[in-house]
Amino acid sequence: xxxxxxxxxxxxxxxxxxxxxxxxxxxxxxxxxxxxxxxxxxxxxxxxxxxxxxxxxxxxxxxxxxxxxxxxxxxxxxxxxxxxxxxxxxxxxxxxxxxx
Numbered sequence: 001x002x003x004x005x006x007x008x009x010x011x012x013x014x015x016x017x018x019x020x021x022x023x024x025x026x027x028x029x030x031x032x033x034x035x036x037x038x039x040x041x042x043x044x045x046x047x048x049x050x051x052x053x054x055x056x057x058x059x060x061x062x063x064x065x066x067x068x069x070x071x072x073x074x075x076x077x078x079x080x081x082x083x084x085x086x087x088x089x090x091x092x093x094x095x096x097x098x099x100x
Contacts, residue, residue, distance in 0.1 A: 001049050006040050009054060017058040026051035033059060 010018060022031040023040060025047035034040050034054075044052040083089035 001041075001044060003037060003041050006037050006044075010037065013056070013058070017060075020059045021057075022055040022059060024051075024053050031055065 013021075019035045020033045023034050023043060024031045025043055027047040027050075028043075032043075034043065040052075040054065080089060083092050086092050
């Protein structure tokens with residue numbers, strides 16, 4: 001892994017809310033705050049690049065003990081098994097299917 005790989009991951013997030021952000025690694029006991037691309041690389045290196053995860057949401061605000069995040073990133077999990085009854089299910093799932 002190189003810094004350019006981290007920059008690619010971070011390119012999916014809004015620049016104005018990039019840092020601070022939480023992350024965790026194989027060696028950490030839970031999440032911790034990071035404030036730069038270099039710090040992400042450092043923490044990943046210390047964990048031998050094993051199980052390094054960056055939170056999709058920035059640290060935002062705390063309200064009555066709850067950390068709130070701006071809604072700017074959506075996770076969607078589509079499982080191929082749910083499309084197995086269709087011919088060419090993989091094409092249908094990936095959007096490469098066209099009706100004739």
